[in-house]
Amino acid sequence: MSxxxxxxxxxxxLKALLLAARAxxxxxxxxxxRLQAQIDKLRRMQFGRKxxxxxxxxxxxxxxxxxxxxxxxxxxxxxxxAGSSKASASRASREALPEHLPREEHVLEPEPTCPECxxxxxPLGEDVSEQLGRIAAAFKVIRTIxxxxxxxxxxxxxxxxxxxxxxxxxxxxxxxxxDILVAKYADHQPLYRQSVIAARDKVPLDPASMGRWVGMxxxxxxxxxxxxxxxxxxxxxxxxDDTPIPVLAPGNKKTRTGRLWVYVRDDSRAGSKEPPAxxxxxxxxxxxxxxxxxLVGFSGIxxxxxxxxxxxxxxxxxxxxxACHAHARRKLYDIHARTPSETTTRALGYIGELYGIxxxxxxxxxxxRLRVRQExxxxxxxxxxxxxxxxxxxxxxxxxxxxxxxxxxxxxDALTLYCEDGTLEIDNNxxxxxxxxxxxxxxxxLFAGSDSGGERAAAMYSLIASxxxxxxxxxxxxxxxxxxxxxxxxxxxxxxxxxxxxxxLQNPPQPAVPTG
Numbered sequence: 169m170s171x172x173x174x175x176x177x178x179x180x181x182l183k184a185l186l187l188a189a190r191a192x193x194x195x196x197x198x199x200x201x202r203l204q205a206q207i208d209k210l211r212r213m214q215f216g217r218k219x220x221x222x223x224x225x226x227x228x229x230x231x232x233x234x235x236x237x238x239x240x241x242x243x244x245x246x247x248x249x250a251g252s253s254k255a256s257a258s259r260a261s262r263e264a265l266p267e268h269l270p271r272e273e274h275v276l277e278p279e280p281t282c283p284e285c286x287x288x289x290x291p292l293g294e295d296v297s298e299q300l301g302r303i304a305a306a307f308k309v310i311r312t313i314x315x316x317x318x319x320x321x322x323x324x325x326x327x328x329x330x331x332x333x334x335x336x337x338x339x340x341x342x343x344x345x346x347d348i349l350v351a352k353y354a355d356h357q358p359l360y361r362q363s364v365i366a367a368r369d370k371v372p373l374d375p376a377s378m379g380r381w382v383g384m385x386x387x388x389x390x391x392x393x394x395x396x397x398x399x400x401x402x403x404x405x406x407x408x409d410d411t412p413i414p415v416l417a418p419g420n421k422k423t424r425t426g427r428l429w430v431y432v433r434d435d436s437r438a439g440s441k442e443p444p445a446x447x448x449x450x451x452x453x454x455x456x457x458x459x460x461x462x463l464v465g466f467s468g469i470x471x472x473x474x475x476x477x478x479x480x481x482x483x484x485x486x487x488x489x490x491a492c493h494a495h496a497r498r499k500l501y502d503i504h505a506r507t508p509s510e511t512t513t514r515a516l517g518y519i520g521e522l523y524g525i526x527x528x529x530x531x532x533x534x535x536x537r538l539r540v541r542q543e544x545x546x547x548x549x550x551x552x553x554x555x556x557x558x559x560x561x562x563x564x565x566x567x568x569x570x571x572x573x574x575x576x577x578x579x580x581d582a583l584t585l586y587c588e589d590g591t592l593e594i595d596n597n598x599x600x601x602x603x604x605x606x607x608x609x610x611x612x613x614l615f616a617g618s619d620s621g622g623e624r625a626a627a628m629y630s631l632i633a634s635x636x637x638x639x640x641x642x643x644x645x646x647x648x649x650x651x652x653x654x655x656x657x658x659x660x661x662x663x664x665x666x667x668x669x670x671x672x673l674q675n676p677p678q679p680a681v682p683t684g
Contacts, residue, residue, distance in 0.1 A: 234359050234379040235621040241383025242620075248336065249387075265298055265309050265339060266371055272301075273311040276328035280317075287321030297330065300371075301341035307371050310341050334388055334650040340381050346646035348378055349385060353628040354605065354642055386624045388653050393447075393627045395662040396634060400447040403433035404468035405490075405591055408459065408478070409599035411606050415452070415622055426622050427454045428629070429462060430602045434637060437598075438591045439533040443667035446602045446633040450622035456480060463487070469589065471596050474579055491582035493519060494595035499572040511559055511569055518552040526594050534590030541587045549584050553577070602633050635666045644673050 176182060280289055294315040301310045316327040334342055351357040357365070359375040359382070366373040400406070408431050414423040429451065434444035451458040456477025463470070463481055471490040472478055481487045497519045504512035525545050529537045556573050563570040576583060586592035606629065631649075635642040649664050656664060663669075 234375065234382070235618045235624075237376045237379025238383035238386065238624055239618075239620050241380035241385075242387045243383075244380070245384045245387035265300055266307075268370065269300075269307055269309045271298075271309050271311045272303075273313055274331075275313045275315065276331075277315055278317045278326040278328055282319035282322060282324050283326065284324050285319060285322045287319045289317035289326060290320050292316040292318040292325060295327070295330075297337075298339070299333070299341035299344070300339045301343040302347045303343055307366070307369050310343075332652055332655040334654055335381060335384050336654075338381070342647050342650035345381055345385055345650050346643050348381065349628055349646055350632065350643045352382065353625065354632050356605075382624065385650060386627050389627060389631065389649065391658050391661045392649065392653065392664055393630050396445055396630055396665060397447045399662070399665065400431055400433045400445050401463070401466045403435075403442075405433075405435065406463075406466065406468065406470050407432040407434065407593075407596050407599035407602075408470055408472040409596060409603055410454065410459075410475070411603045412454075413450075413606065413622060413625075416618060418618070425453070426619065427451050427458070428603070428606050428622065428626060429459060430599055430629075430633070431462065432599050432602050432637075434598050435591055437530050437593060438537060439531055440591075443665075444634075444637040445665075446630060446637060448626035448629040448633070450619070450626040452619050452622075469585070469592060471593060472599070473596065474575070474582075488585065489582040490585045490592050491579040492596035493522065493583060494597055494600070496572075496576045496579065496583060499575050500569075503568050503572060509569070511563075514555070515552075515573075518548065518555070521548055522552075522594060536590070538588075538590035541590070546584075546587045549587065553580060553584075602637075605629060605633065631666070638667050638670065640666050640670055640673065645669065648673060 176185070278289060281287065282289055294313050296314075297312050298309050299312075301308055312331060314328050314330060316325055318325050334340075334345060340348075348359070348362060351362050352359060359378045362378065363373045363375045408429065410427045410429045412425045413428050415426040416422075417424050427450070429449045430446055431449075432444065432446045433442075434446075435442060436444055449458070449462050454477065456475075456479070459475075459477055460480055467486040469488045469490050470478065470481065471492065473492055473495050478489070482489050497516065500512050500515050500519075503509075504516060522545055525540065525548075529540050532540075556577055560570060560573050560577070563573070586594055606625075631646065632642045635645050645666055648669055653661075653664060
């Protein structure tokens with residue numbers, strides 16, 4: 169170690185040593201910061217990556233569990249509908265309901281006089297069943313007490329029938345089932361997260377049981393979803409779109425890409441009073457055979473993007489193609505956002521004027537919309553088309569701008585068809601909006617567990633999206649449907665479509681006042 173005798177006596181030399189020492193310290197501090205930053209980065213990579221991998225693996229297993237238990241629920245419901253005793257036995261096992269929850273009692277009293285002889289009925293006992301419900305985001309146990317009476321004259325015993333339940337002898341009340349379905353498919357909460365949330369209220373909800381319930385609900389509402397599909401396809405104009413959904417491949421941890429398709433019947437922007445509705449379908453890939461199968465029997469106008477899989481539908485003339493100016497604009501806008509030019513600015517200006525015309529006629533009747541479009545939009549489109557063709561000749565065929573212009577010109581007849589029919593829209597945003605729920609769910613769920621899980625999601629999205637289009641609370645709707653669908657005649661299932669029960673949801677019957 170150096171001592172003072174090693175230091176120079178010259179003041180300038182001492183200053184130079186001091187400056188050199190300070191520079192060395194600064195370099196060391198920088199090196200420490202650099203090394204610390206590298207260590208922090210490596211720790212984030214090490215622990216963060218492991219954590220993400222672990223979380224993803226857990227989510228993968230939980231998703232597989234949801235699908236397996238959902239399939240089990242579907243199978244049990246199918247067996248029950250077929251009258252299988254095995255299904256009834258498997259559902260007979262009950263889970264204990266938490267003692268700390270409040271009890272809400274619904275007492276069903278027989279008539280006071282005997283239906284056979286008119287004699288006075290006397291109390292004989294009662295049967296009690298319990299289901300776990302969730303009312304206004306609070307868990308409670310709903311007790312249904314069915315009292316018995318016996319005729320003092322003829323000894324006839326009378327008891328009110330048990331209320332219809334979606335899951336026979338199950339603990340899940342329709343309100344809880346509706347809550348689980350809406351949380352999963354509208355609020356994008358996987359079942360294992362719902363289980364964690366319920367545990368905060370000291371309510372054990374097993375994700376496997378919830379998955380089974382979801383499958384049972386799907387089996388019950390399948391006829392209703394089919395009725396919804398028939399209604400949608402009965403329209404004369406449909407909006408269609410699709411979106412990818414990752415699906416776990418069987419037997420390994422990898423995912424493949426499935427598709428969710430949506431078909432929307434909605435003429436409300438053209439002044440129609442017919443209820444809007446959306447029907448979703450799942451397919452394991454994006455081959456054109458799927459929309460071709462979905463649209464068998466449909467005739468009219470299909471408004472969609474330029475997906476080649478739709479082309480086969482337009483060959484015989486029974487379905488006409490209407491394209492989407494929003495898609496065409498997006499291709500130009502993406503270029504404009506990167507490298508704005510006179511070409512993109514002017515093109516976006518033309519499209520902006522077209523949308524300005526639409527803003528003034530939204531909600532008007534088709535005849536008025538058609539008149540305004542032919543008077544204002546048609547001449548503007550003619551000028552826009554001529555300008556696009558002229559501009560294309562000045563651009564390199566390989567440029568992004570030329571490709572964007574060609575997209576519009578290749579779809580020109582379909583892009584201008586809305587000026588020939590007042591019921592059509594300028595774009596396909598109606599279908600794109602219906603798919604937003606899938607995009608949000610995709611971020612939370614990461615993937616579907618199987619093809620059956622994709623089909624289950626399509627069924628639930630159909631009902632929930634149709635509720636939203638009609639301004640109906642999907643939770644209240646599903647609670648009502650699940651309360652009565654098990655006993656509802658299947659040949660009248662269309663009575664349970666969202667807009668047909670809306671009046672009931674606005675004025676639900678009040679529960680009977682307990683007596684005795």
